[in-house]
Amino acid sequence: MIKYLGSKRTILPKLMAALNSLDDVNSVLDAFSGTSRVGYELKKSGYQVFSNDINAYAHILAQCHVEAEASTTTDTASRLIAELNQLPGKPGYITATHCLHSRYFQPHNGEKIDAIREQIERWDLQPLLKAICLTSLLEAADRVDSTTGVQMAYLKQWARRSYNPLQLRLPAMLNAATDRRCHAYQLDALEAAASIKADCAYLDPPYNQHSYLGNYHIWESLVRWDRPEVYGIACKRIDCKSNKSDFNSKPKALPTLTELIQRLRTPNLIVSFNNEGFIDREAMEHLLSQKGYLHTIELDYKRYVGAQIGIHNPAGARTGVVSHLRNKEYIYLVSAKPLSPANQAQLQAGAAVPLIPQA
Ligand SMILES: C[S@@+](CC[C@H](N)C(=O)[O-])C[C@H]1O[C@@H](n2cnc3c(N)ncnc32)[C@H](O)[C@@H]1O
Incomplete structure (x- = not known):
C-alpha cells in the first residue's frame, strides 16, 4: 500500500483491539479511508466495511482493497x-x-x-x-x-x-467473510455520515x-x-x-467534526487523532462524552519521516530545529452501552496506558 501521511499502519493492532471490545458490531463505516489499510484489516477480520473518502485516488484504493472480491x-x-x-x-x-x-x-x-x-x-x-x-x-x-x-x-x-x-x-x-458485500464511496464525510448506516463508525480526519x-x-x-x-x-x-477540506481549517475543524458526529447513524464510534492536531484532547473528550461511554487510549509515537530529517533550505543546508521527534496518538472509543468487564480487560490488554472511562 502507498506511503501516506497519517496512515494508521502502526496503530492498527490497537484500533482492532478497540473495535473488538465492542459487542454487536458487524459493520463499520470508515469515513476517511485514505490508503484503505484500516478497511482492508476490517474486511480481513470479518466485518462488513463501508469505506469513504473525498479524494478520487482514495476511492480507487478502497474499491480495490475493500470493495473488490x-x-x-x-x-x-x-x-x-x-x-x-x-x-x-x-x-x-x-x-x-x-x-x-x-x-x-x-x-x-x-x-x-x-x-x-x-x-x-x-x-x-x-x-x-x-x-x-x-x-x-x-x-x-x-x-x-x-x-x-x-x-x-x-x-x-x-x-x-x-x-x-x-x-x-x-x-x-480479499474475499468477504460473509455474503454482505463491502462498498467504497467518494463522498464528503458529512454526507457519508448522514446516509450510511453501520454498527460503528471509524473517524480519522485530517488533523492540520x-x-x-x-x-x-x-x-x-x-x-x-x-x-x-x-x-x-x-x-x-x-x-x-x-x-x-473544512478539517484543514483551524476555526472550522471542531464545528465540522461536531456536525459530523451529530449526523452519524452508528451507535458506536472510534476516532483517531493526535496531539499535534487542531482539536485537543480536552475538546475531543468533551464532544465525544456526549455521544456515549468514552474510553481514551493514549499512544506514544515517532513523528513522520519529514520531522526526523529536519528542516533544510533549498541548498540542502540545515536551517531549523525540529521541536520534537515523538507525538501522541489518541484512540477515542465511544460505545452505546458500557463495556463489559471482560471487554474492558481486552481493551486494556491492547492499550499502552490505562484507560480513562468518562461515563
Ligand atoms: C488521516 S487521513 C486517513 C488515513 C487512513 N485512516 C489510513 O490509514 O490510510 C484523512 C483522510 O481524510 C480524507 N478527507 C479529507 N477531507 C475529507 C472530507 N471532508 N470527507 C471525506 N474525506 C476527507 C483525506 O483524503 C484523507 O485520506
Whole structure:
C-alpha cells in the first residue's frame, strides 16, 4: 500500500483491539479511508466495511482493497497487469509535468506510467477492474518516487529507489467473510455520515492545515486523468488552491467534526487523532462524552519521516530545529452501552496506558 501521511499502519493492532471490545458490531463505516489499510484489516477480520473518502485516488484504493472480491477479479486482473507490464514507455503528461518540469519520477519511469495509464483508459474496463489496475499503477509509482512520502516537494537528489524500473504487481485483495458485500464511496464525510448506516463508525480526519489533495496531487491526477493545469515548483493541480477540506481549517475543524458526529447513524464510534492536531484532547473528550461511554487510549509515537530529517533550505543546508521527534496518538472509543468487564480487560490488554472511562 502507498506511503501516506497519517496512515494508521502502526496503530492498527490497537484500533482492532478497540473495535473488538465492542459487542454487536458487524459493520463499520470508515469515513476517511485514505490508503484503505484500516478497511482492508476490517474486511480481513470479518466485518462488513463501508469505506469513504473525498479524494478520487482514495476511492480507487478502497474499491480495490475493500470493495473488490479477490475470487472474482484475481484471474482477469493478473492477466491485465501482466499485459500492462509489457508496454514500452511513451512520454505524455506525467513525463512532461512530473519528470521534466518537476522531478518526482525519473523519465524512464514517467514514460512507463504514461503508457500504462493511457492503456487503462483505452480498455474501458468495468469499474472494479479499472480500480485494481489503477491501484497497481499507483502502488508501483509510489515504489519508485523521489519524495519523502508527500508530494509537497520532491527530493533535490534522486532517491535511490527512483532508479528502479517501474513494475506493476497484483494489489492486495480479499474475499468477504460473509455474503454482505463491502462498498467504497467518494463522498464528503458529512454526507457519508448522514446516509450510511453501520454498527460503528471509524473517524480519522485530517488533523492540520495540510490538505491531502495537495499532498497527493499526482495520485489524484493519475486517477482522474484530466491533465490539469499545475502551479508552483511542486507542480500541484490548480484545484488544490480552491478545493479545501473544512478539517484543514483551524476555526472550522471542531464545528465540522461536531456536525459530523451529530449526523452519524452508528451507535458506536472510534476516532483517531493526535496531539499535534487542531482539536485537543480536552475538546475531543468533551464532544465525544456526549455521544456515549468514552474510553481514551493514549499512544506514544515517532513523528513522520519529514520531522526526523529536519528542516533544510533549498541548498540542502540545515536551517531549523525540529521541536520534537515523538507525538501522541489518541484512540477515542465511544460505545452505546458500557463495556463489559471482560471487554474492558481486552481493551486494556491492547492499550499502552490505562484507560480513562468518562461515563
Ligand atoms: C488521516 S487521513 C486517513 C488515513 C487512513 N485512516 C489510513 O490509514 O490510510 C484523512 C483522510 O481524510 C480524507 N478527507 C479529507 N477531507 C475529507 C472530507 N471532508 N470527507 C471525506 N474525506 C476527507 C483525506 O483524503 C484523507 O485520506
